[in-house]
Amino acid sequence: MMHKNIVVVGASRGIGRELVLNLAQNPNHTVFAIARFSKGTSQYADMPNVHTFALDLAGSDVRSQITSMFSKIKNVDVLINNAGTLVNKPFLELTREDFQESYQVNIIGVMETVQAFVPKMIENGGHIVNISSVGGFQGSVKFAGLTAYSTSKAALVSFTELFAEEYKDTKIKTNCLCLGSVQTQMLEEAFPGLQAPLSAEKMAEYIADFSLNAHQWMHGTVIPVSLTTP
Template sequence: MKSKHIIITGTSRGIGFELVKLFSKLGHKVLALSRNNEPVDNLSLKNVTSFSFDLSNEDDYKKVETFINNEWQHVDILINNAGMLLNKPFAETTISDFAKVYQTNVFGVSEMTRIVLPFMKQNGHILTISSMGGIQGSMKFPGLAAYSSSKGAVITLTELLAEEYKETGPQFNVLALGAVQTEMLEEAFPGYQAPTTALEMAEYVLDFSLNGNKFYNGKVLQVSNSTP
């Protein structure tokens, strides 16, 4: 397989961290973005570039744009994986709480996509990681109003972008994940043991990011075998 240029957000832990290792092992070039870039830097992986990146900092997007311009000139795949979780009773949340969650989970996805789009070809793939909590009609859980509603927002955003770019590409899809054994799951459901590991889900996400846009565009796939 020809080496691809892949950008992944939220790479300091969990699924994003595992994705970086898997893509590197296959020989792809990766730009790994996270507020904490040390976990990836410490791996010293071939073909992986990592720098500190905050989805809420407008100046950081310019760093990504400059990197693509200077090093790659094009991007094949963008995986919007970064997410912020807030587990808090709705009555105790503030407008600032909601703003922080949406800044990462919605506005961050939107802005990263806007920055990367000019560098993508017709067969590029923008894949956003959502949650079963963002699926209309799915089981919902107290305390996750900000998080789950933000995950619903990016599903609709993806559908809209797929329609807007259907003639020119790239393709846009969403994976709505169920329970995966990550630090974020522990924050949402302390003590719950998920049947799927971060590595197992990363393997699925990797395959879908490379091949899913051949079959899907503007679609949300529910990737869940358990509740939560």
């Protein structure tokens, strides 16, 4: 099996952490784990094929920071934009900072990340997987309190389609997964007591397989991945 360089953004906990654990099981994979890692990067210290980079997607110069972090890496095969932040507040209580943080992490930081990785994918090809939410999927059920979050996730859906169009004649493929609820700290903090039908490990199993394979069949697609209806 071919060696693959795989980048997981939002890799310190939840679905992102399970993605790193899943993908790093294969010794042919080198996994680059990116997050703020406020509690330190030691969680992957005993995994030789995992490299950690601390980065704040809400900070300045995301593109240039990533470019310098990856200056020695020539090709990236898979980029999973999984980082996200969620604020759950009634619409009139949302502050400018809430909007800015949601948009910076969930869409602006993602676009800047993609800008940094395009040069690493353009020659040999690659798969960019954006992790959105069912709340950002047109026509899906919507949740009160999630205006800042879900509108930023809807922008991520739109970005996927726009990038796919602009890069359709290249070897870079991109797709977007709109997740339903998954039992993680994000969900527990936003909706205490809510029981999700999927664990982070189970969701990561699907995303890992999709990220490694789906680009052979699809480009620019937006797919809801949810056990709940509609």
